[in-house]
Amino acid sequence: MSRQTNEQVLERYEKAEFGFWLYLMTDIILFASLFATYMVLRGNTAGGATSADLLDPKYALIETVILLTSSFACGIAALALRFKKVSMALWSLVLTLLLGFAFLALELNEFAELVREGHSWQASAFLSGFFTLVATHGLHITIGLIWGGAMAFYLLKHGTTANSVRKFTLFSLFWHFLDLVWIFIFTIVYLGAAL
Amino acid sequence: MSDLFSFLIGRLSPEYLPKDPVTIGAAVGMPLAVLGLIILVTYLRRWRWLWDNWLTSLDAKKIGVMYIIVAIVMLLRGVADAAMLRLQTAIAANGAEGPFSSDTFQQVFTAHGTIMIFFVAMGLMFGLINVVMPLMIGARDMAFPLMNSISLWLFVAGMILVNTALVFGGFSNGGWLGYPPLTELQYNPGPGVDYWIWSLQIAGIGSLLSGINFVVTILKHRAPGMTLMKMPIFPWSVLVTSVLIMLAFPILTVTLALLGLDRTMGMHFFTSDGEGNPMLYINLIWAWGHPEVYILVMPAFGIYSEVVATFAKKKLFGYRTMVGALMAIMFLSFVVWQHHFFTMGAGANVNAFFGIMTMVIAIPTGVKIFNWLFTMYRGRIDFKAPMFWFLAFVFTFTLGGVTGVLMAVPALDFQVHNTMFLVAHFHNTIIGGVVFGFFAAITYWFPKVFGFKLHDGLGRWSAIFWQIGFLLAFMPLYILGLMGAVRRLDSYSDPSWQPLFITSGIGVLVIVGGIGLFVLQLLYSIWKRKELKDTTGDPWDGRTLEWSVPSPAPHYNFAVTPTVTHRDEWWHRKKAGIGAPTKADYIDIWLPKNSGVGLTVGVLAGLFGFGIIWHLWWLVLVSVIAAIVVIIRRTMSDDNDYRISANELYHEAARAQV
Numbered sequence: 089m090s091r092q093t094n095e096q097v098l099e100r101y102e103k104a105e106f107g108f109w110l111y112l113m114t115d116i117i118l119f120a121s122l123f124a125t126y127m128v129l130r131g132n133t134a135g136g137a138t139s140a141d142l143l144d145p146k147y148a149l150i151e152t153v154i155l156l157t158s159s160f161a162c163g164i165a166a167l168a169l170r171f172k173k174v175s176m177a178l179w180s181l182v183l184t185l186l187l188g189f190a191f192l193a194l195e196l197n198e199f200a201e202l203v204r205e206g207h208s209w210q211a212s213a214f215l216s217g218f219f220t221l222v223a224t225h226g227l228h229i230t231i232g233l234i235w236g237g238a239m240a241f242y243l244l245k246h247g248t249t250a251n252s253v254r255k256f257t258l259f260s261l262f263w264h265f266l267d268l269v270w271i272f273i274f275t276i277v278y279l280g281a282a283l
Numbered sequence: 284m285s286d287l288f289s290f291l292i293g294r295l296s297p298e299y300l301p302k303d304p305v306t307i308g309a310a311v312g313m314p315l316a317v318l319g320l321i322i323l324v325t326y327l328r329r330w331r332w333l334w335d336n337w338l339t340s341l342d343a344k345k346i347g348v349m350y351i352i353v354a355i356v357m358l359l360r361g362v363a364d365a366a367m368l369r370l371q372t373a374i375a376a377n378g379a380e381g382p383f384s385s386d387t388f389q390q391v392f393t394a395h396g397t398i399m400i401f402f403v404a405m406g407l408m409f410g411l412i413n414v415v416m417p418l419m420i421g422a423r424d425m426a427f428p429l430m431n432s433i434s435l436w437l438f439v440a441g442m443i444l445v446n447t448a449l450v451f452g453g454f455s456n457g458g459w460l461g462y463p464p465l466t467e468l469q470y471n472p473g474p475g476v477d478y479w480i481w482s483l484q485i486a487g488i489g490s491l492l493s494g495i496n497f498v499v500t501i502l503k504h505r506a507p508g509m510t511l512m513k514m515p516i517f518p519w520s521v522l523v524t525s526v527l528i529m530l531a532f533p534i535l536t537v538t539l540a541l542l543g544l545d546r547t548m549g550m551h552f553f554t555s556d557g558e559g560n561p562m563l564y565i566n567l568i569w570a571w572g573h574p575e576v577y578i579l580v581m582p583a584f585g586i587y588s589e590v591v592a593t594f595a596k597k598k599l600f601g602y603r604t605m606v607g608a609l610m611a612i613m614f615l616s617f618v619v620w621q622h623h624f625f626t627m628g629a630g631a632n633v634n635a636f637f638g639i640m641t642m643v644i645a646i647p648t649g650v651k652i653f654n655w656l657f658t659m660y661r662g663r664i665d666f667k668a669p670m671f672w673f674l675a676f677v678f679t680f681t682l683g684g685v686t687g688v689l690m691a692v693p694a695l696d697f698q699v700h701n702t703m704f705l706v707a708h709f710h711n712t713i714i715g716g717v718v719f720g721f722f723a724a725i726t727y728w729f730p731k732v733f734g735f736k737l738h739d740g741l742g743r744w745s746a747i748f749w750q751i752g753f754l755l756a757f758m759p760l761y762i763l764g765l766m767g768a769v770r771r772l773d774s775y776s777d778p779s780w781q782p783l784f785i786t787s788g789i790g791v792l793v794i795v796g797g798i799g800l801f802v803l804q805l806l807y808s809i810w811k812r813k814e815l816k817d818t819t820g821d822p823w824d825g826r827t828l829e830w831s832v833p834s835p836a837p838h839y840n841f842a843v844t845p846t847v848t849h850r851d852e853w854w855h856r857k858k859a860g861i862g863a864p865t866k867a868d869y870i871d872i873w874l875p876k877n878s879g880v881g882l883t884v885g886v887l888a889g890l891f892g893f894g895i896i897w898h899l900w901w902l903v904l905v906s907v908i909a910a911i912v913v914i915i916r917r918t919m920s921d922d923n924d925y926r927i928s929a930n931e932l933y934h935e936a937a938r939a940q941v
Contacts (some may be wrong), residue, residue, distance in 0.1 A: 107496070209544075210549040211547070213557055213558045
């Protein structure tokens with residue numbers, strides 16, 4: 089017996105999954121701190137533009153729909169893997185990543201526009217808080233895209249093994265988690281701006 | 284061309300080379316010491332050995348030992364800083380010039396606090412947890428051995444950045460918590476504060492990973508039969524501490540990142556302009572900082588619980604209340620942070636709430652103190668060196684707790700806020716609680732790791748010196764605080780303060796004597812290791828599972844995973860006469876292969892930090908990309924373990940018995 093039994097592999101991934109859940113909990117604290125910071129500084133515009141002037145809930149709604157669809161595709165990919173349908177899993181994963189890219193492009197476009205109009209992160213405490221909170225989520229999305237890309241190569245190489253199913257589970261946990269955070273950003277930052 | 288040049292060198296410039304004699308001495312001495320070490324290892328042809336046995340090792344015990352070595356070296360630096368501080372205040376009275384400039388003095392107290400908390404106390408804590416916790420719960424290893432190694436090397440990277448500041452660029456002058464707006468670019472344009480931010484950020488992420496690792500290890504790796512309520516108190520304290528780490532450290536990550544963004548991206552979180560809010564920083568940093576002090580002290584509580592039960596030869600009194608008290612402290616530690624700045628002006632009601640919560644936290648702590656005392660009551664106490672540390676702790680820590688409750692009264696706190704009284708109080712709890720605890724632990728568990736005991740007499744004397752030195756160094760500070768001496772003072776005009784400051788300086792020298800005795804104890808014990816050899820694996824007649832394996836503990840900890848039926852399992856086995864496992868009990872086991880990934884990630888993190896500090900953006904980019912590649916390659920590979928067969932294990936265990 090030169091390789092570990094399936095049971096041992098399973099046990100290892102159970103641990104990894106539990107550890108990853110714990111990591112996600114710490115990430116929630118990280119975002120909670122950023123949300124708190126944003127709420128405290130929201131009114132500190134230094135005489136400049138306010139959130140109501142700058143933020144467009146409709147634009148953010150499009151981003152939201154794209155990200156949620158991406159999450160849906162990710163869920164399909166996870167199911168497909170479980171039923172050992174590799175090509176379907178791969179295509180769903182590609183769709184997931186493309187939608188993720190689209191989301192990121194929209195976000196960067198919004199940032200660029202704000203900066204062009206003179207509302208950069210240097211303009212006021214409010215804008216510092218806004219850019220940092222939203223860009224931290226964007227950074228997570230970027231990491232997710234890199235991870236997803238690596239995952240795609242892994243699936244191509246190894247197919248649906250016990251290892252690949254469990255590696256993918258961790259990735260999809262991360263990707264769904266980013267959805268959850270975005271829902272809060274959408275509600276608190278963008279809808280909050282319209283109130 | 285000049286554009287390219289400035290892109291390549293960022294803001295590196297000869298103007299940041301050290302100028303005053305004290306720092307030049309350190310800046311020359313430290314690289315020479317490192318160089319000497321490198322030459323020594325090369326001369327002894329030990330690089331291969333170092334790499335295979337230590338640097339790439341994923342064995343929790345070895346990782347723990349590396350943490351502790353780094354922490355002890357840093358302790359020497361932190362104490363040297365402390366001696367410089369008290370030398371200055373002993374001399375610079377009534378217009379007399381002290382040996383250090385104000386700026387150097389500020390850097391020294393910042394470095395002292397930062398190093399002692401992050402690189403001494405945290406390092407000792409993580410080190411001891413790594414060494415002991417898996418053994419105590421009957422586990423073979425941590426849940427994530429590679430992540431454990433990454434944590435270690437991130438910690439080392441942070442430590443190296445702090446010390447690089449001494450050689451090149453200077454350190455922060457903003458105190459150990461770096462309050463803005465003083466630490467903002469406007470008032471602090473140099474690299475000092477950036478050194479502070481990024482060394483803590485890198486080490487802090489390592490701590491966060493460790494926290495997750497410890498929780499999963501305790502919840503998933505306990506030996507069969509060991510329910511949570513049969514787990515010894517030390518692992519319990521680690522569990523509670525780790526949960527606190529998971530809850531608190533992300534706040535530190537955010538806080539430091541925001542300050543970093545202010546400084547590098549021109550943001551306005553905590554600046555005086557752009558409607559930034561410095562008090563937000565103070566709230567955030569203490570929302571992490573108060574739990575942090577419990578993160579430091581709770582593992583020490585766990586250590587005392589083990590030490591006192593072993594040396595009183597009794598089971599721990601009030602096990603359930605101990606666990607309850609740990610839980611209570613865990614919750615309460617998150618609702619007291621505002622007591623660090625009662626003077627902010629949050630209003631009487633807010634101050635009253637936080638004041639009362641602070642007093643309430645003394646109740647579970649008091650419960651623990653009484654439990655320890657009742658454990659000793661009618662025990663057959665064996666006054667070995669760890670017990671000396673324990674007794675010094677009970678006395679000192681209780682005193683520190685009492686002054687803490689005093690300061691929990693907002694009206695009183697307004698009088699002593701930011702004075703030497705406060706400095707005396709927190710040294711009272713941290714030295715009395717944390718430092719004494721770790722010395723007790725090092726003496727107690729040393730034979731388990733190295734196979735021989737530390738010399739007992741020298742250990743006792745070290746404890747006595749520390750206790751006397753502590754009283755001499757800090758009791759005068761209480762009085763000075765009440766007399767109105769503010770903290771971080773580099774000179775003063777009231778001559779009546781000078782005798783007290785001089786007494787305090789003498790106290791520091793006595794503490795230095797205590798450290799000297801500790802180092803002597805180490806060296807002497809290594810010299811006499813044959814006589815001090817622990818042949819039984821159970822030198823103290825211990826109670827918990829780590830004493831059931833031979834000393835030094837094998838790298839797989841337990842040849843056969845024990846099945847637990849009692850809280851003091853090893854004690855029970857000794858009393859019930861349960862023998863060693865037979866050949867049929869042995870099965871194949873799997874262990875992680877060595878890996879250089881941890882060290883690589885540490886090096887890259889250090890380069891990343893250095894890049895940001897000096898605005899070397901190409902270096903930042905390169906190190907991030909390299910780190911991503913290393914991590915992806917590792918996570919996508921599946922064959923990282925190796926097997927030890929039952930037969931091999933059996934023969935090795937049989938050899939260890941002889």
